[in-house]
Amino acid sequence: MQLVVNVIVLASLYCLICCGYVLVYRASRVLNLAHGEIMTLGGYFLLSITLVTTGNPFVSLGLAVCASLLVGLVVYFALMKFMAGESVFAAVLVTVALGILLRGLITLIWTSQSWHPLENLGLTNTGHKLLGNAVISTFGIAAVLSAIALYVALFVCLKFTRWGLRMRAVGENPLLASQRGIDIHKYYSLSWGLAAFSGGLAGIIMACDSGLEPNMYVIGLMAFPVVLVGGLDSLGGVIPGSLVVALAQVAAISISPQASEVAPFIVLLCMLLIRPWGLFGTKEEWERV
């Protein structure tokens, strides 16, 4: 039973992180490899806010996620906007370089020691008993609930609101959409902002759950196979993808700890060999060679 709880908590974390990958890819066909660093940045923003103010903890949390949203917008307008017409490879490399830059800046500003913003917040991360002898921590619950809330909200918005419709249009055919009068820069920046928001939220939850350190960006890389299993442009596909990879990882721990490091990438390779566009992604052109 504890195993199930562990898998669900890990999967929710992956859902939060991968939602960002999918949003950016779907809107602009760019794979944002700096997502892990943006996620870490969210946690560090929380740290700085709690070091400066000592008010209501929920206000601090709210401010931190808003700051992450801003980061996404800034990254788009200062950087990705200029890569809008260039080749995808170049755009992806720009995100990689951005990730390197952010990593250096994070170490420079906040040093490489580990921080614990939870104590500054005044909240505690206790365990709660569930049925069947399983225990889940407060922030584990937070992760699951926020993942569910985020997905429901995104689903509703993308399907039923006007700007959701426009975002989907921009993702499918930017040229046509812009000629129909939709401001593609506005919707690209919105997708980047939302991606940074969800990533920042994941980072904050992880920072409160287990502490902040600059090496947290590695988790963004490990969340990558999830998007590939689910399909790079399928938001719904992230859920089964994260469950599969989380299950593989937790199961691999019982084999050996080293296996749990490699398990997500073995899943990735299998997926690429069998069905590269993932379980629910749009089928890309298969080479006939």
Next chain:
Amino acid sequence: MSKRGVLLAVSMMLMLICWSAAWAADPYVVGFSAALTGPGSGTYAPVKDAFDVYFNEVNSKGGINGHPVKIIFEDNAAQPSKAASDAKKFATQDKVILMMNASLSSTFAPMVQVAEKSNIPILFAAAVCPAEVYPPKPDRNEFCSTAFAAKYDSRFAIKFIKEEAKGPVKLSLVAMNIPVSRGEIDFAAELASKTEGFTVLGKEAIPPPTPDFTPFASKIKDSGANWVYAWAPWETEVKTLEALRKLGWTGKFLAWAHIQAEEDLERLKDDNFYVFGTNAFFADDSAMHKKIKEAALKAKTIYPYQKLTEGWIAAMVLDQILKRTAWPATPEKVRDAMNELKVELAGLRGGPLVWTKENHFRTVNYYRVYKWDSASKRIKNVKDWTAIEVK
């Protein structure tokens, strides 16, 4: 305009590379390759802070034997190949008389290789002591001032658990998935089951970049352990403990006290969390501790003063070594000074650090155990200095 700007910047960069200045004065030159960033840097980077504060003061008072001390720091980010190129640079370009290392054990072999080839002594500070510094026949160039030591630590720890536990012990062990940590845990498990008769329930080797420690903690909790012994980098130790507590485990946890121990004991306020080490905590408030605290606050170090003990001890050791190295300094003179060294540590450890030709670790190791005491709301000294002879 921007494209020409880039061109200009590039050409300037290329020009500046060829223009290198020489150090004006005649200092004692020491090369220090440390993991200032990267995994484990939380343990090793504060050493630089301590060294900066200590030697800035020494140099401002005229240096040692009338010469300033120049310590060249390089960041190896816990990467062995970077450590190798740092060592090469120290030997060929900077012409150092002593090399120092404060980084993960994977960086030892390449640095030692360069040290042997160029016959320059190497001092391991703040990093685990390699096997080649122990008596009776240590490697002639390797020395170690670090607190933690393989095998001696676990011998003391297992004995302590035997003394402290009132009843049968069901022991689980925790290591980080690096060979030094795993080897030590294997040794401790042997000792525990064969010599002391504990029931050893399992050994967890946790990989370094783990986002969630809960699965490992679940395994330990499910096995029914009432004691856990961890000998690993601090993050692994403390995160395992936190995961265990989140799951509702109420047993006792004994971990090696790295420099972050004092801060985290105060943060966690856990009565069943024991840490053992060779360095005294700032909670003792001795004269030396007060001095370090004052100097650190004045210099506005990057890391808080509670983390500077290990670095300060290493700085004191280096100070003594250089004092006994007559000018002009050569690696041979440094090695001779190190082969007969006694450094008074003024309360930072249980006793002085003594090196001899046959023992590059120390002749006597003193251990202490601390834990948080909620009754008095401070860190308590559970077992005072225990001397263990190192032969």
Next chain:
Amino acid sequence: MAFASGYFKTSYADDLAIVETRGRWIALIALLLGLVIFPFLASPFLTDLANQVFMALIGAVALMILTGFAGQISLGHAGLIAAGAFTTAILFKELHAPFWITLPASGLVGAILGVLFGLPSLRLKGLYLALSTLALHFIVTFVGSEYETTRGFATGIVLDPPRIGSLILEDALAWYFVLLLISVMTVIFATNLVRSRTGRAWMAIRDRDVAAAAFGIKISTYKLYAFVVCSVLTSIAGCLFAYYRGFVSVEAFSLLMTIQYIAMVIIGGLGSMLGAVLGTIFVVLLPYGIDSVADHLAVPSRFTTYMFAIKHSCFGLIMILFLVLEPAGLVGVWIRIRDYFVLWPFRYKHFGG
């Protein structure tokens, strides 16, 4: 090529030549002479720096062939270098194999891996291909770390310097000449390969693969061939890397190494050998340049502690600047400078010239 007053080739031989004019021959020979004399005039540190540049050049030329000329994206470059280094280390430790066995063996292992890395390219393009090479990188490094832990070399494998007969390759000077020779040979090999039929097929595949197939170019063969050539060269670079450092450990072969090689190729300018050379020099020397700058300015202690982070940030920043502002890379910059001087006092070639 912008000649000030026109295009002057009068025979097929002229058109096919690598070095086009007498002026260029003179410049090339002067450069080679300069390179040969350099280590006798420079300090050991600068010689070591030059050695690092030459070693990186081999890998960069390989990647340039694969990505710049054949258009296949590969994120597994560090895995290939690791494969070469580990082959050398394993053969040395288990069989005490000498240098002249480990070098071809690394090449062979590289060829096999090249086929493996290249197989996905027959089905996948672009992003998915990059990801499959990334997955293969992780698997190679996993195998390497498993070897280390199970055979007890967990802190790394120490290698003896290579011997050829009675000559031991140990000091920087000897390494300089060996590496200079190997990298010059690599560049000549790559340049010739690229201007041959194979190279033209690669460029056709890179630009419009459907049209290339319609021309009768067998895409699968040429794609695999590109991967194999790249992998063989990279594995040989890995073998040299292992001997030069004298030490092999899996942590050195991280994703950052792959990114550095890609940066060399991109900052240099995709699609030309000169780009590979310029990019390599730039990326390898950048951290040392930052060090020199920091030495001359009075930087507070906090910055020296985080020098690594600063170099990291500068690297990322410069890569961004090049990608956004100058996609043609250093070669683009060079061409602009050269054209300025060649065409002066004109600003551009008139139409029809």
